[in-house]
Amino acid sequence: MTNLEDWVEGIESWGFRVVDYDEDTMFFEGIERDDDTMVTYRIAPGVFVDYINIKSRYRSENAAHSGRRGYRIAYCSSGNYYTHINGSKVLITSAEVFVGKAIPEAKASYGTQEGIVAFNIVVAPDEIEGRTFLADLSRDFVEAVKEVKDMGFTVKRKDALDEARGLIDALAKADRAGIGLMAFRLLSTISKEQVSANRKRYFQGTEDEFVAEIEQYLRENLKEPVTLDRLEEVFGCSKSTIINKFIRTCQYTPMKYLANLRMMEAERQLIDTNASMTYIAESVGYDNPSNFSRAFKRFTGLSPSAYRKCFDQSKNDTKKAKPTYRVTP
Template identity: 90%
Template sequence: MTNLEDWVDGVESWGFRVVDYDEDTMYFEGIERDEDTMVTYRIAPGVFVAYINIKSRYHSENAVHSGRRGYRIAYCLNGNYYTHINDSKVLITSSEVFVGRAIPESKASYGTQEGIVAFNMMVAPDEIEGRTFLADLSREFVDVVKEIKDIGFTVKRKDALDEARGLIEALAKADRAGIGLMAFRLLATISKEQVSANRKRYFQETEDEFVAEMEQYLRENLKEPITLEQMEETFGCSKSTIINKFIHTCQYTPMKYLANLRMMEAERQLIDTNASMTYIAESVGYDNPSNFSRAFKQFTGLSPSAYRKCFGQSKNDK
């Protein structure tokens, strides 16, 4: 028996089953589609990396299993997905690295489109052993993140994004040495991250009334030039109240969340339709296609035309 098997009990609630394992690696496949896979590597005592490769449109509800509690670093190279940390809804994307709590249950997790390539790195403080360099680095990371609340924080530094992409590349090749190297480089980078006092203020617990309505309002008005002033008038709350409530529940300010929704809708249209770039830009609130293209590349790392070429209908039909 290996403590990797702590991942097994109840993992079916996430939509996976174990198909094989060795001392430091556990292999999963999707219950509904065996082409959906996950591989979990133990790269050091208390440090684990799960490589997630889901071809389908992922969705799970009320997932609970006996996995570890601790802290996580998460990144999504292809696609985007939401998950919950208790009542906080967090988005994992390609434009930033998410850092937050790791808990073995979630009331809902789902992809925003078909196809997710991502990783979850988890650090379990109680399992870190010894006084080695890697153990000390793991403890340093825990010390940096131990005060965060459920909503976590995101890192957009170029070095962190490069290391996250490098880790995905090593995971895709099943390169164990590369996985360990890139994982600990990313841990070291995150450990140097300074979370601003203003951001920490948003970690404080607040009531989340109206947030679901605000989120729905944003989703239904992607084309409109929404402002905080409009939301203030619509929902009868001050701008500062709206921002605080929204960040606590949905990770971002309303305007940043709206920008993410627009980019994810653009991704969907580029994959599922043959609509023109001008039409897609206008449908997600951009009058200027050049501004849309610039924002899209910043979000995904690819221009809209390159994204359609990689993931669009013609690619999927081959």
């Protein structure tokens, strides 16, 4: 693996410090909370998997790590977080797999609630070596995504989501063989994903104050029956212009972005409050609790009641003893 200096330069701007490492693995813990952890595995030359497990409400400003350039696949199994790639704001969720650039500098990364379990697969083209089977798979992935814009794109195929969840399971067990298997299965699946020219045209992020105003309006009106017609009326701009500008800056159409905001607010209430399902549904714009439950399950993979129960269990798990790390000279 590259030397330690290459790994740790600027890493504290992410809120982490190195606590242990060997040739192919590096362990990190949070600077402010030592039960916030990250483990990075090198599974092949040029291919790395970061396992992120953050108990706190994560926020990092002006991250300045000068690490690898290349591409990444990102997925959250618990929680959601935003990050920036150049000027583009990107949301990482459990509802889809994100594929984009691996550019460590970011003006902000932050979780939408306490508790994030996620991974990043990073593929660094300049570090891929040889003509092995794994090297060829890595190069196939790079070839498939080489035209990706800053905004990246998302994959919602069931097989990709199943592989992402399988990788999370392997990471939770520290099963190195399983980590490698599931990561390369996901790389292969992504390599076969066809991204239309239209989607590539849309995914070109640019910062826009007009879009920021729309985003703020959506955040302040989660309970209201917001429509594109309403946005057209409020902002005095055609629906097509609103959609195009919003996608290029915030990854989604305004209506899809609003749906995501509603689900993330529902997650927060399920975790932080004892509010009833009916109350939560109404607070995020659903008159029918059954429709809310179906939408929530599509977003998280769990019903609202199962999600609350699962998160309550995860809180209990934090009471377990923190593992000790072997310090390698």
